[in-house]
Amino acid sequence: MRKLGWLLAVAVALGGSTAAAFPWMxxxxxxxxxxxxxxxxxxxxxxxxxxxxxxxxxxxxxxxPTADEAxxxxxxxxxxxxxxxxxxxxxxxxxxxxxxxxxGGAPRPLFMAADLYGTVKVDRFVFHASSGLGLxxxxxxxILPQCGxxxxxxxxxxxxxxxxxATFADEAVMVRAGRMFVPFGLRNNEHFMWVRDTTNxxxxxxxxxxxxxxxxxxxxxxxxxxLLGNYQLGPDAYRxxxxxxxxxxxxxxxxxxxxxSLIAVSQADLLLQLPQVRHAHGVTxxxxxxxxxxxxxxxxxxxxxxxxxxxxxxxxALVQADxxxxxxxxxxxxxxxxxxGSQERGPxxxxxxxxxxxxxxxxxxxxxxxxxxxxxxxxxxxxVGFTLLGQLHFFL
Amino acid sequence: xxxxSVRAVLTSSLLLAGVALAGWTKTGDGxxxxxxxxxxxFKIEGKTRSVDVKDDGKTLTVVVGLKxxxxxxxxxxxxxxxxxxxxxxxxxxxxAIPHDEIKWPDEGxxxxxxxxxxxxVHGKSKEISFKYKITNSGGTFAIExxxxxxxxxxxxxxxxxxxxxxxxxxxxxxKFNAKKG
Numbered sequence: 001m002r003k004l005g006w007l008l009a010v011a012v013a014l015g016g017s018t019a020a021a022f023p024w025m026x027x028x029x030x031x032x033x034x035x036x037x038x039x040x041x042x043x044x045x046x047x048x049x050x051x052x053x054x055x056x057x058x059x060x061x062x063x064x065p066t067a068d069e070a071x072x073x074x075x076x077x078x079x080x081x082x083x084x085x086x087x088x089x090x091x092x093x094x095x096x097x098x099x100x101x102x103x104g105g106a107p108r109p110l111f112m113a114a115d116l117y118g119t120v121k122v123d124r125f126v127f128h129a130s131s132g133l134g135l136x137x138x139x140x141x142x143i144l145p146q147c148g149x150x151x152x153x154x155x156x157x158x159x160x161x162x163x164x165x166a167t168f169a170d171e172a173v174m175v176r177a178g179r180m181f182v183p184f185g186l187r188n189n190e191h192f193m194w195v196r197d198t199t200n201x202x203x204x205x206x207x208x209x210x211x212x213x214x215x216x217x218x219x220x221x222x223x224x225x226x227l228l229g230n231y232q233l234g235p236d237a238y239r240x241x242x243x244x245x246x247x248x249x250x251x252x253x254x255x256x257x258x259x260x261s262l263i264a265v266s267q268a269d270l271l272l273q274l275p276q277v278r279h280a281h282g283v284t285x286x287x288x289x290x291x292x293x294x295x296x297x298x299x300x301x302x303x304x305x306x307x308x309x310x311x312x313x314x315x316x317a318l319v320q321a322d323x324x325x326x327x328x329x330x331x332x333x334x335x336x337x338x339x340x341g342s343q344e345r346g347p348x349x350x351x352x353x354x355x356x357x358x359x360x361x362x363x364x365x366x367x368x369x370x371x372x373x374x375x376x377x378x379x380x381x382x383x384v385g386f387t388l389l390g391q392l393h394f395f396l
Numbered sequence: 397x398x399x400x401s402v403r404a405v406l407t408s409s410l411l412l413a414g415v416a417l418a419g420w421t422k423t424g425d426g427x428x429x430x431x432x433x434x435x436x437x438f439k440i441e442g443k444t445r446s447v448d449v450k451d452d453g454k455t456l457t458v459v460v461g462l463k464x465x466x467x468x469x470x471x472x473x474x475x476x477x478x479x480x481x482x483x484x485x486x487x488x489x490x491x492a493i494p495h496d497e498i499k500w501p502d503e504g505x506x507x508x509x510x511x512x513x514x515x516x517v518h519g520k521s522k523e524i525s526f527k528y529k530i531t532n533s534g535g536t537f538a539i540e541x542x543x544x545x546x547x548x549x550x551x552x553x554x555x556x557x558x559x560x561x562x563x564x565x566x567x568x569x570x571k572f573n574a575k576k577g
Contacts, residue, residue: 049558
């Protein structure tokens with residue numbers, strides 16, 4: 001029953017979108033994520049510089065200011081819109097809620113994230129933790145109470161990240177240990193897209209405990225993480241051990257190509273309770289051919305090896321175009337596909353049309369229209385679903 | 397006869413002056429840029445198309461206008477122009493290169509080399525080393541070069557913003573076509 005609990009948890013979390021991660025910042029020639037995010041590979045809490053850039057580059061403006069008109073970031077970029085914190089302390093929060101409206105079904109309110117982040121940086125040493133509240137089985141990110149399946153619970157204490165690290169070589173290198181995002185693929189905002197979901201690398205639920213070393217240089221960035229398992233998931237047989245890694249290289253100005261690789265071994269997978277070796281290996285691209293446009297792509301080869309079954313082979317793929325109509329208003333088109341090797345008749349395919357509007361300091365309004373044809377193991381026919389997802393996001 | 401002599405002297409002088417002034421001039425578009433880096437993979441690139449060439453017969457001077465310098469972010473442009481480079485007071489950066497520091501390739505050929513010149517920005521001048529590549533196509537010389545520059549040596553405050561500080565050692569680049577005569 002526990003596995004059903006996790007499946008339910010994942011289903012509930014489908015509506016969620018995690019803390020902001022913007023691979024389309026390639027438009028502004030930001031290859032390195034570590035400048036704006038506490039996590040050296042991006043996503044999650046912003047640094048003070050990132051908070052300022054969120055106001056300067058993200059916030060909606062009817063008319064883009066010229067250099068002469070450019071204003072300093074609004075004082076509201078501070079924590080809780082107005083609090084100045086000491087330099088060594090960085091506090092922020094991430095609150096996201098909304099509604100999922102499946103066509104032909106009843107609208108469902110979503111409480112996606114209510115997390116507080118804290119970071120203390122003393123000299124080269126960085127200590128980071130997040131803590132929050134989750135509703136209705138938030139799955140592998142929850143600490144207490146344990147629930148799922150026949151033990152549902154309404155509220156849970158969630159801790160997605162807690163790690164300690166040290167930086168070296170003018171902050172180009174960071175070594176960390178703790179619970180953190182798994183370095184793999186595009187760290188895109190839509191965490192339940194198939195490239196994130198089938199590789200178990202979304203930044204909402206799939207953090208793992210491990211040790212990692214990251215590098216952010218002028219042309220190359222990357223991270224290698226030794227996976228020690230998700231200790232908020234039990235018993236130990238479910239925990240995956242192995243590695244995950246990615247590297248991204250600047251081929252040309254505003255054109256970045258990346259490689260990712262992950263191999264994780266567990267004594268029991270959540271569905272069949274069989275020992276499993278899970279592979280994901282892929283390539284990524286981020287490219288901004290024109291200033292308002294960013295193109296993102298990821299293709300991953302997937303394999304699941306289990307001793308008493310034939311290996312399953314599959315893939316997950318995403319192509320996304322982000323067009324900034326005016327500063328702070330993004331129209332996003334995405335096409336995705338996947339095959340899990342589970343005797344589906346053909347791949348699953350999906351299309352997204354989304355609008356993200358950074359309407360006020362620290363406030364995002366987002367609407368996604370998602371059409372998916374989801375292939376199912378034979379003889380079941382594929383299902384087609386159309387869903388509207390509306391979100392309101394505050395990042396304090 | 398006397399009249400002729402005066403005319404001859406005047407004409408010769410003008411011709412000589414003409415030859416002296418007929419130095420290198422820029423043709424077509426040019427671009428100049430700088431690249432700086434900071435912590436955690438941070439980088440900044442500034443670019444301007446305001447590039448000119450002046451020649452007094454002994455020294456070739458590449459003149460870069462800084463008022464139109466763009467770094468890709470408007471607020472950063474404003475900071476660079478107003479706060480760090482102070483372009484209202486110091487609107488240009490220049491690299492003055494003695495003629496004999498450059499070897500000009502023959503027609504249809506390319507050449508690379510290095511030399512020394514005087515780089516001036518923010519009202520401070522310093523001798524620097526530079527590298528160049530020149531291609532001669534029908535008497536038009538495509539020139540590109542780069543040089544390391546230290547902000548501090550020119551009394552430019554090192555750009556720093558919200559905990560991100562650019563390293564004082566930057567690289568400056570220029571690319572343009574020039575013609576003699």
